[in-house]
Amino acid sequence: EVQLVESGGGLVQxxxxxxxxxxASGFTFxxxxxxxxxxxxxxGLEWVSGISWNSDSVAYADSVKGRFTISRDSATNSLxxxxxxxxxxxTALYYCTKDHSPTVPxxxxxxxxxxxxxxxxxS
Amino acid sequence: QSVLTxxxxxxxxxxxxVTISCSGSSSNIGNNFVSWYQQLPGTTPKLLIxxxxxxxxxxxxxxxxxxxxxxxxxxxxxLQTGDEADYYCGTWDSSLSAGVFGTGTxxxxx
Numbered sequence: 001e002v003q004l005v006e007s008g009g010g011l012v013q014x015x016x017x018x019x020x021x022x023x024a025s026g027f028t029f030x031x032x033x034x035x036x037x038x039x040x041x042x043x044g045l046e047w048v049s050g051i052s053w054n055s056d057s058v059a060y061a062d063s064v065k066g067r068f069t070i071s072r073d074s075a076t077n078s079l080x081x082x083x084x085x086x087x088x089x090x091t092a093l094y095y096c097t098k099d100h101s102p103t104v105p106x107x108x109x110x111x112x113x114x115x116x117x118x119x120x121x122x123s
Numbered sequence: 124q125s126v127l128t129x130x131x132x133x134x135x136x137x138x139x140x141v142t143i144s145c146s147g148s149s150s151n152i153g154n155n156f157v158s159w160y161q162q163l164p165g166t167t168p169k170l171l172i173x174x175x176x177x178x179x180x181x182x183x184x185x186x187x188x189x190x191x192x193x194x195x196x197x198x199x200x201x202l203q204t205g206d207e208a209d210y211y212c213g214t215w216d217s218s219l220s221a222g223v224f225g226t227g228t229x230x231x232x233x
Contacts, residue, residue, distance in 0.1 A: 035222065037168075044125065045160070045168065045211050047222030061221050095167065108158050108213040108222050109173040116167065 002026040002112045004096045009117030012086055020117050022079040022096030029077040030054070033099035033106055036070065036081050038092035039116075048094070049081065053102035064090075086121045093118050126151060127212055127225035134231040139202050143228045145195040145212035151223055155215045157195040159188055162209045171210075172197060204232050 008020040020036070035050040049060045049070040058070055069082040079096055094117050097110040128146045135141045145157065159172035170179055172188035175195065187198045195212055212225040 037222075037224075044209075044227040045162075045213070045224040046125075047213070047224060050222060059220055059222075062219065100173070105155075105215050105217070105220070106222055107156055107173070108215055109156070109170065110158070110160075110168075110213075111170050111173075111179065113167040113169075 002098065004098060004112055004114035006094065006096050006114045006117035009094065009119045011120045011122065013123050014087055014121055016086055017082070017084045018086060018119060020081040020083065020094055020096075020119070022114060024077045024079065024096075024098070027098070027112075029072075030074040031102055033102055033104050034072060034079045035097045035099060035106065035110065036079075037095045037097055037110070037113075038090075038119075039095070040092045046092070047108070050099070050104045050106050051079070052104045057104040059104050059106075083119070086119075088121050091119060091121045125226045126216060126219070126223050127214070129210075129212060129225040129228045131226070132229045132231060134233055135202050136233045137202055137204065140198065140200045141202060141230060142199075143197045143210055143212075143230070145197070145225045147193050147195075147214065147223075149193055150218035151193075151214050151216040152190065152195055153193040154217060157188065157190055157212055157214045159186075159195075159197045160211045160213065162211065163205075164208065168211065199230070202230075202232055206230055207232050 160168040
């Protein structure tokens with residue numbers, strides 16, 4: 001059974017940093033691209049970032065470009081999102097998602113989602 | 124602000140049909156596959172349709188997808204109370220080099 005478990009969320013002040021992790025299991029992690037998608041409470045989905053199976057290709061939403069960095073570690077089957085210079089508008093539930101394909105550009109065919117990690121940016 | 128536009132809400136009686144539109148452009152829907160997701164209240168999104176019109180195993184054939192030009196459509200027939208949820212389209216935008224989701228549509232069963 002595929003499992004994606006996010007961790008690292010919490011309350012942080014504007015301008016500070018936070019690192020999200022996603023522990024993946026139940027599939028061959030280094031065969032698939034992985035993504036982060038966020039959702040502000042009560043609002044819609046926003047794609048944040050994606051990384052190819054071998055980390056050769058990464059992509060970011062304009063809203064986070066230059067501030068967030070996505071990475072992955074095949075040794076520990078983990079996906080990460082380093083979030084720097086956080087803003088109030090980054091407050092959201094961050095989902096780790098598994099793509100069906102290995103590459104970025106992506107299919108946006110996300111066949112498995114984690115439960116999410118809540119990030120709250122507030123002074 | 125999303126580059127994919129969906130109606131905020133649609134509704135119909137049980138057993139009826141609803142369609143949800145997703146309007147984009149040549150840089151996204153026009154040249155890339157579209158997926159659709161269902162998000163039931165308090166749950167995580169679930170893949171309903173991929174590659175414009177294909178259903179993952181376990182998704183009933185009451186759900187269908189289509190694409191024409193720069194627009195995509197999700198259809199739900201035989202509407203059930205359990206279909207009350209938010210629905211999102213998603214695709215890749217080749218100009219932005221980024222994934223994009225639609226604004227979301229709330230389906231209400233009257």
